[in-house]
Amino acid sequence: MAKRAKTPPKRSRISPKLPKVSPGELLTLLDFVRYAVSRFNEAKLTFAHGTTDPVAEAAFLVCETLHLHPDQFENFATARVAAHEAREILDVIGRRVTSRRPAAYLVNKIYMRGLPFYVDERVIVPRSFIGELLDSHFGGLDGEGPHLIEDASAVEGVLELCTGSGCLAILSSVAFPNAQIDAVDISKDALAVAARNVVDFGLEDRIALHRGDLYAPVAGKRYDLIIANPPYVDAAGMASLPAECRAEPKIAFDGGIDGIDIVRRILDEAKEHLTPQGGLLCEVGRCSEALEAAYPRAEFLWLDTEDSTGEVFWITASDLANLHKRGD
Incomplete structure (x- = not known):
């Protein structure tokens, strides 16, 4: 007999706009990942598109915005983020929360078995x-x-x-x-x-x-x-x-x-x-x-x-x- 498969996640509610972040409040890649995870949890997002939890999705979006492979995150986790990069990261985090579109659509990329593939709607x-x-x-x-x-x-x-x-x-x-x-x-x-x-x-x-x-x-x-x-x-x-x-x-x-x-x-x-x-x-x-x-x-x-x-x-x-x- 087949084992019971997973049931789909419940539909999520639409979330409010993100709070404003002052310059210098978030400095490192880890800072931005933590911030994103908090916002994702607050908005009760669903994770079913290549990442299965808010931490992995936040790290994915931060790395893609900074043109880093996900495997490179640990090497740069404590590195400082430039001001223009910070704006781009906050923008993609905001769009993920307010649009509820899959993260892969926001950056037009998904990784399978470590290989990058182009995707869109x-x-x-x-x-x-x-x-x-x-x-x-x-x-x-x-x-x-x-x-x-x-x-x-x-x-x-x-x-x-x-x-x-x-x-x-x-x-x-x-x-x-x-x-x-x-x-x-x-x-x-x-x-x-x-x-x-x-x-x-x-x-x-x-x-x-x-x-x-x-x-x-x-x-x-x-x-x-x-x-x-x-x-x-x-x-x-x-x-x-x-x-x-x-x-x-x-x-x-x-x-x-x-x-x-x-x-x-x-x-x-x-x-x-x-x-x-x-x-x-x-x-x-x-x-x-x-x-x-x-x-x-x-x-x-x-x-x-x-x-x-x-x-x-x-x-x-x-x-x-x-x-x-x-x-x-």
């Missing part, structure tokens, strides 16, 4: 658990877990469905160095963002972007691995999305009444697009129980990450073939 802010699993279970950078595909270098073809900003396709190019990757999305706007990221990483020769409905643009092709992070928020979840999530494209969330409308289609058609030794890696969030109820005899392997339990499943091509033979 045309795409959902990437925070998929699949990025970590590519490292831990597919012979990637970590290689700590069981390898679901024994030889990552032997993977020749990867398909990513619902690619959005293209982050998982790009991370797949790292995990599978010899693979050609097809990335599909129904949104023209999302693909424009993905194209920018593909160019930024110099992967035009390895990642092909396709506009269309799931498998339609790649009909007749088979892959060693299919990756999907589709819309999977159910009706109850859609009704209680916090303000930050309502700033993102609705199409990237809405999974129908039970959350698995798109997941069903991905699962039902996957066997026609996998090589015999291939498999499907799919994120479903809190809908794991609904999925198991819909496919009671499916051999789902539920994978945990540092921040999730049972929100991503793996199923092999052979198990998919057997599933359909049994008529599920």
